[in-house]
């Protein structure tokens with residue numbers, strides 16, 4: 001058919017562009033979707049760049065008078081997203097969505113060569129690096145000397161005018177695109193939002209679009225993108241799990257301040273942890289876990305701490321407690337794992353509460369502190385004592401009084417609040433002898449084959465604090481390095497703090513302290529997760545070495561953080577600087593009982609000398 005391409009008067013000052021070539025290209029996308037496009041190039045575009053117009057579906061009819069206006073999308077080039085499927089933005093899925101929607105409605109996809117919102121590819125990658133330090137997508141642009149959005153849509157308007165598309169329906173969430181086109185003489189009959197392509201990796205980027213530049217994005221209702229969501233169901237293995245956790249780090253850094261302010265984890269963080277399968281790392285496959293073992297677990301907590309110590313701490317404990325629940329009798333496991341997801345349970349043993357026997361169970365009372373993660377938990381695991389015997393009671397959090405007690409100077413985001421019960425009835429099947437639960441012959445070991453369930457619980461406990469300390473130190477070193485290498489202007493002379501010999505020596509020392517922490521950490525992991533047989537209980541000397549290495553690793557980590565802070569100058573004490581938070585977090589970590597250095601040195605010495613431990617649970 002012949003198209004009626006009528007000319008629309010150009011606004012004054014806008015030069016006319018003309019169609020240069022028109023060729024048909026069949027398109028086939030990786031998911032199998034196929035269509036074809038009339039691809040056009042132009043003479044006379046205002047910025048001289050090679051922008052493309054893809055005319056799709058019944059575009060010619062859509063230009064006729066009296067029909068629905070053509071559907072148009074202005075897609076800004078994104079090599080990382082369009083070509084390589086980057087998870088950091090939503091460009092790839094938006095492009096794919098736009099082609100299909102336009103092909104079925106009739107219209108144009110303008111592929112605009114304004115990579116990185118107009119700043120270019122290399123600067124965009126520099127901006128990503130800054131985002132990994134905690135800046136959002138717009139602040140990163142500004143820090144690099146650009147505007148938050150450098151795009152100009154004059155060429156796009158010229159292309160649309162050249163086709164006679166003076167009135168369009170615009171597929172976008174971005175009010176700036178509609179505003180600029182309207183000012184360039186394009187009538188916007190309707191602005192149609194694109195789908196929301198939310199994933200764990202791009203959630204922060206999308207939230208910034210919504211909050212900073214008024215994009216119409218309803219992130220609250222959108223489900224996290226399919227690949228991420230379904231991923232939790234399949235066992236990713238050691239490396240796959242760590243890759244998922246590492247993808248969370250930039251978002252965790254960006255939310256670390258919010259996490260402190262909330263004094264619990266943001267919902268998005270809990271969702272991401274769930275999607276990544278973090279709570280599944282330890283429990284056996286029969287209850288939906290990955291049974292990946294102590295090494296994966298420890299390394300995941302360490303990686304999370306490279307993003308946010310409070311998140312790592314909370315996730316580490318919640319993941320450990322899901323595994324504890326897999327040691328309970330079958331009826332309890334049916335109850336807590338029955339829903340399909342991983343049960344989130346806070347556990348606290350300090351101070352130990354009391355239990356008295358009543359008909360059908362126990363009546364428990366107590367005031368427990370430090371229930372990390374309780375703000376996200378359905379269950380609480382509480383230490384109680386009955387006639388000198390230590391028991392653990394499993395109680396719905398809803399049955400307990402929650403006391404807002406976690407006002408601390410570090411690890412603020414863990415929400416480690418207090419819990420209280422006064423004569424609360426707990427049915428007998430939800431109370432278990434601690435010695436039985438923590439031993440290798442726990443009830444769960446009778447029906448799970450997974451070797452980890454058959455190991456004493458102590459093997460896995462005590463890993464969280466040193467893992468978080470190490471990850472925190474690694475993050476601190478990274479920040480220290482960035483700080484030392486950042487260009488500075490000193491009276492017109494470009495220099496860097498790291499050019500000074502003193503700074504170099506300080507960095508070397510901090511780096512050495514991190515290495516010491518890493519080596520002790522690896523020594524500890526080699527004990528709890530040896531290459532050969534799974535651990536069936538550690539002989540005293542090994543147990544002594546384990547606790548000693550964990551404590552010394554954390555000590556070196558703290559020293560590394562101290563050196564990074566000391567070498568970074570006064571700006572480190574601004575609340576916006578992550579280093580000051582890391583220092584506070586690590587200081588709280590080091591005062592956790594599992595890292596109390598004096599008793600550990602004493603008991604480790606006893607163990608190494610074959611004198612036997614005097615602390616039973618060491």
Ligand SMILES: Nc1nc2c(ncn2[C@@H]2O[C@H](COP(=O)(O)OP(=O)(O)OP(=O)(O)O)[C@@H](O)[C@H]2O)c(=O)[nH]1
Nearest residue numbers: 076077078089114115116117124127137172173174
């Ligand atoms: N500078 C910079 N550019 C980015 C970043 N993330 C994505 N981009 C670029 O942003 C552009 C994508 O924008 P569009 O897909 O047109 O999206 P939009 O302008 O936000 O609006 P919509 O029409 O609603 O999608 C591409 O050029 C990407 O390369 C980032 O963090 N920094």
Ligand SMILES: [Zn+2]
Nearest residue numbers: 078081089091
């Ligand atoms: Zn992109």
